[in-house]
Amino acid sequence: MKTLALFVVVITGAMLIYAGHDLPAFGDINSPAYQAPMTQYFIEKSLPESGVPNIVTALLASYRGYDTLGETAVIFTAGMAVMLLLRRRET
Amino acid sequence: MSKIQESVIIRTVVRIMVPFIELFALYVIMHGASGPGGGFQGGVIFGAAIILYAMIYGIAEGKKKMSDSLDRILASAGLTIYAATGLACIVFGGMFLQYNAVPLLSDPALVSKYLIDLVEIGIGITVLAVMISLFFDVSPPESDVEEAKE
Numbered sequence: 001m002k003t004l005a006l007f008v009v010v011i012t013g014a015m016l017i018y019a020g021h022d023l024p025a026f027g028d029i030n031s032p033a034y035q036a037p038m039t040q041y042f043i044e045k046s047l048p049e050s051g052v053p054n055i056v057t058a059l060l061a062s063y064r065g066y067d068t069l070g071e072t073a074v075i076f077t078a079g080m081a082v083m084l085l086l087r088r089r090e091t
Numbered sequence: 092m093s094k095i096q097e098s099v100i101i102r103t104v105v106r107i108m109v110p111f112i113e114l115f116a117l118y119v120i121m122h123g124a125s126g127p128g129g130g131f132q133g134g135v136i137f138g139a140a141i142i143l144y145a146m147i148y149g150i151a152e153g154k155k156k157m158s159d160s161l162d163r164i165l166a167s168a169g170l171t172i173y174a175a176t177g178l179a180c181i182v183f184g185g186m187f188l189q190y191n192a193v194p195l196l197s198d199p200a201l202v203s204k205y206l207i208d209l210v211e212i213g214i215g216i217t218v219l220a221v222m223i224s225l226f227f228d229v230s231p232p233e234s235d236v237e238e239a240k241e
Binding site (some may be wrong): 024047048049050051053054057058060061062065066068069071072073075076078079080082083086087 | 111123125126127129130131159163166167169170171174177187188190191196199200201202203204207210211213214217218220221224225228229
């Protein structure tokens with residue numbers, strides 16, 4: 001069983017390293033992320049519109065704020081569910 | 092008490108390290124707007140500091156730092172801060188979570204920056220409370236540990 005697990009891990013790792021060579025180079029101007037139509041908009045407008053210099057945070061908390069509210073609610077719900085299932089009460 | 096918990100070196104190092112880990116967590120939360128970081132990461136680091144303390148000094152000591160009722164209050168308070176920020180934007184005539192609609196300061200972008208910071212703090216509070224409550228929920232109660240020893 002351990003040999004099988006090691007085999008699976010090694011194969012998956014080798015595939016990931018092989019796939020990693022296909023990623024665009026760091027800062028490549030022809031990368032799909034840079035060519036996407038919204039990229040220029042966010043680079044130019046995220047600071048004046050949201051006031052934060054970090055574009056990732058501007059997207060996470062401002063443009064996709066509704067999504068992040070849902071993520072926080074998911075974490076909260078998970079914590080409450082574990083609390084309901086596992087917490088022992090003094091009886 | 093296990094052997095690792097009796098070690099003077101580990102107890103001293105943990106006691107010295109915990110405040111610095113907590114300070115670093117606050118830095119990561121507050122630095123989220125201008126660099127790498129944010130509420131999720133900072134909350135997890137803060138939770139890890141309390142979990143480290145509870146692992147070495149025992150669950151009962153850990154619960155003195157972070158009681159179950161405080162945990163519940165913080166977990167819901169963080170989400171409430173976030174949702175209330177969004178609703179406040181509606182009250183001032185914007186859309187849900189449209190931060191720059193709130194007329195607190197003359198510059199709408201600056202209002203947006205501070206409200207994003209507030210939202211990050213809310214996320215951090217929820218995440219740290221949930222992390223700690225998960226750890227306490229899956230850890231065995233002190234009474235069981237002592238019974239197992241006998």
